[in-house]
Structures are given as structure tokens and as C-alpha cells.
Amino acid sequence: MKTRAITGFFFIAVVIGAILLGDISFVLFFSILAAWSTYEFYTLVSSELIKPLKILGVGSAVVFSGLVSTYFLGYLEGKFILLGLPFLSLTFILPLFQKRELPFNDISYTLSGLLYAAFPFVFFIALGFISGVYNPFLPLGYLIILWSNDTGAYLAGRSFGKRKLFERISPNKTWEGFIGGLILAAVVALNLHQYFGSISKIHWVCIALIISTFGTLGDLVESMLKRSLNVKDSGKILPGHGGLLDRFDGLLISTPLVYLFLIFV
Template structure:
């Protein structure tokens, strides 16, 4: 428990500093996590029947992250993002030469690792630039709301939890915890306008609802992944907390949807 608490504290400090320091640190930090998340996915999904194209998958995730980062920073035009397309094509072509019995298993898990592990972080980075120039308070607010949702779900689930939410996927999650998590997330979000500005109270509240609902579903999706693979944690890089997929499970589903929400409202 002590190791978990210390790791969690330093991890939170690192995330907050990386978000607040400047645009370059923010983009570099979360782009790196995007690549590590894809790598983690490839590692846990490797088996006799499925072998993601590790090197090519990491290269594609890395190039995609770098190109997106350069675009957000205003260093390249959007058309240069298309340079990643040959790498996606090469994942299919490379499988022709590997002589695997079920090559499309390898191709599918390679593409899924990029879609599930890397692309959500690109959308999270995009939240910092949704108004054109870099604004750290929107992604920071996202993280605070996500943590509030997790905290509220844990506390209310412990105190009142009786009705199982998805027992076959995560036996400890309850409807009472889910409602408590969303309620605390919205409560915290409504106060962020006073300190962070950037969005109206209604917009912060809407963001909290999306994070509360889809962040919880993201947690369940990652639990479903681990259960299907027969593993407890996605990695061991964070002592007491597992891997990056474990720590950012809610972000993986919620970040693209929050970006879409803010893009239209």
C-alpha cells in the first residue's frame, strides 16, 4: 500500500507538471506515453496464435504521434499527417513475408494496439489545442475530473455498493459507485470554471458527464481485455499500479469523445 501511494503521488505530480510547464513538454510527454501504451498492448497480446508486428507497430505509433505533435505545435501542415499511411499499409504487406498460419490475427492486433493505445492520447493532446493555441487547463481539468470520478466511485462503492454493474467483467464495480463517481466528477467540474476558465460551467459539466460515463466504461473495457488474456495488470512499469493501460483506462475511451464534444459545442 505504501509503494502504491508513493508511486501514485509522484505519477500525479509528473502528469500535472508535464501539462502545465509548456506546450512542448506536454506534447512530448503524452506522445511518449502513447507509444508506450501501444507497446504494452503488443506485449500482453502476444501468444502462439497472435503475434503483433512489434517493431512495425511501434514505428507506426511513434511516427503517428510525432506527426500529430508537430501539427499541434504548428510546425507542419495537416497534410503531412498522411505520411503515416504507408506505414499502415506496410503492416499488411509485411505479413505476406512472415509465413504465419493466421496472419490477419497479427495484423488485427497490431492495428488494434495503435487504435486503442496510441490514438486516444493524440486526442487528449488535441484537447490542449482545441482553441487554436495551447491551453493546459483543459487537459488538466480532464485529468482532475477523471481522478474525481475514480475517487467518487471508490468511496461511494465502498460505502453504499450493493448492485453489481458488470459482475462478469469487474465484480467489485457497483451502480452505487458509478453514480457516486459521476456525481463527484460533475461537482468538481462545475468549480473548475472559477479557477481554470477556458470553458463555461455548462461545458465543464458536460465534459464531466462524458468522462464519468465513458471513463467508467473504459475501465471496464480494459478489465475485459485483461480478463480475456488471463492477466492481472497490463504492465509493471508503475509499482503498485500496473502499466499505462491500467492507469489511463478511462482516458482511452473518454478522451476522443470529450474532444468531439468540445469540437461541436
């Protein structure tokens, strides 16, 4: 428990620091997370029947996050982001030169790693520049709401949890926990408007609802992945916490939807 608390404290400090130190530290840090999470996914799913193209997949994550970051920093025109597309084509071409019995298993899992573990971080990077210039308060507020939801769900579930939410996937999650997380996230969102501004009060609350709902589903998706592979943690990079996918499971599903919401409103 002590190891878990110490790891959590320092990791949160590093994440917040990377956001607040400026646009370069922000895009660099979350680009690294995108690449490492992709590698973690490939390591997790690898077996005799499944051999993702790790180097190509992780390289693609680096290229896409790098191109998007460079665009938002103002050093690249938007059309150059399309230069990442040939890497996706290579995912289909390289297996032609490998002697694998089920090559499309490898192709599918390579693309799944990018879609599931890398691209959500690219959307998170984009969240910091959604107003046209770097605004650290939107990604920071997003994470505060996400962490608040997790805390509220844990406390409410532990105190009042009776009705199982998805017992087949995660026996410990309850409807009471889900509602508790949603309420705390909404309350925190109202306060974020007071201190962070950036968007209206109702928009902060809407973001909290999206994060609570789809963050919880993201947690369940990652639990489904680990259960199907019969593993406890996605990795060991964070002592006491597991891997990056374990810590950012809620972000992976909810971030693209939060970005989509903000683009339209």
C-alpha cells in the same frame, strides 16, 4: 499500500508537471505514453497464435503522435499528418514476407493496438490545442475530473455499493459507485470553471458526464481485455499500480468523445 501511494503521488506530479511546463513537454510526454501503451498492449496480447508487428506498431504510434504534435506546435502543415498512412499499409504488407499460419490475427492485433492504446493519446494531445493555441487547463481539467470520478466511485462503492454494475467483467463495480463518481466529477467540474475558465460551466459539466460514463466503460473494457488474457495487470512500469493501460483505461475510451464534443460546441 505504501508503494502504491508513493508511486501514485510521483506519477501524478510528473503528469501535471508535463502539462504545466509548456506545449513541448506536454506533447513529448504524452507521445511517449502513446508509444509505451501501444508496446504494453502488444506485449499483453502476444502468444503463439498472435504475434503483433511490435516494431511497426510502436513506430506508427510515434509517427502519428509526432506528426500531430508537430502540426499543433506550428511546424507542420495539416496535410503532412497523412504521411502516417503508409505505416498502416505496411501492416498489411509485411505479413506477406512472414511465414505465419494466421497472418490476419497479427494484422488485427497490430491495428487494434494503435486504435485502442495510441490514438486516444493523440486525441488527448489535440485537446490541449483545441482553441488554436496551447491551453494546459483543458487537458489538466480533464485529468482532474477523471481522477475525481475514480475517487468518488471508489468511496461510494465501498460505502454504499450493493447493486453490481458489470459483475461478469468486474465484480467490484457497483451502480452506487458509478453514481458517486459521476456526482463528484460534476461538482469538481463546476469548480474547475471557476479557476480554469476556458469553456462555459455547462460545458465543463457535460465533459464530466462524458468522462464519468465512458471512463467507467473504458475501465470495464480494459478489465475485459485482462480477463480474456487471464492477467492481473497490463504491465509493471508503475509499482503498485500495474501498467499504463491500467492507469489510463478511462482515458482511452472517453478522450476521443470529449474532443468530439468540444469540436462541435
